[in-house]
Amino acid sequence: MAHALGIDIGGTGTKGAIVDTESGKLVTDRHKLLTPKGGEPKPMIHTAVELVEQIPGSSEPIPVGIAFPTIVKNGLTLSAGNISKKWIGYDARTRFSEALGRTVTLVNDADAAGYAELHYGAAKGVPGLVILTTLGTGIGSAFIYNGVLVPNTEFGFLEIDGDIAEASASYRAKEEHGYDWKQWAKRLQRFYTHLERIFSPDLFIVGGGVSKNADDFMPLLDLSTPIVTATHQNNAGILGAAAIAAAGLG
16 A cells, blocks of 8 residues: 555645555544644644644655645745735745655645545546636635646636635635525636636536535536536545655655
8 A cells, every 4th residue: 555644734724644545545534733823834834743743653754745725836835825925935845844854745735636536536537627626715726637737726816806706705705704505606606607718617626625515505506517526525635635745746
């Protein structure tokens, strides 16, 4: 078995587990800690170290992948939608590697989820264009064309009718504004219709923790493109980060 450690760092929670990257299954329980308020580098890195210490077997010499909520290029974090602006231009891969005492692979969190769904889930074997979206603190996206992941798309930052998409259609926006499922679905409808108009995708996949409530909002959407929930829901980032690290990518 090929094992790797996957860590998924989000705007509100940091979670991780050891993954069998051949089967795409967790081989330990998933552990989770709250992401520190303010989202600054040192506290977030410390939380990742604390989390890893809680996972049995994490001290073994296995690959480590971290899914992170920013654009990631060459180990640098280049955006900061829902975390501190101090991450912009930050050498995050080096800092995480130093803190954990081993080399880590750093990847955009939605790309990690897309990679998991491509290899172990709803996008596996699907031809054409698949767009995965993660609905949570913000809106992440992964763009998969004929089995190839195109990294660092940020469709949550698209401007639609004068609004940034994730400001009105993320799950956090639903909670903050007290939208019911029908009200939120109207905002999601604008977002997905806009993606249809631009990209003509063959499949939408919806991930993130709210995907477990898909029956409450997905039937309210009227789209030409088939739309399904992510097979691995809120574990996809962990699986994808581990798999990418094990494959030597990122």
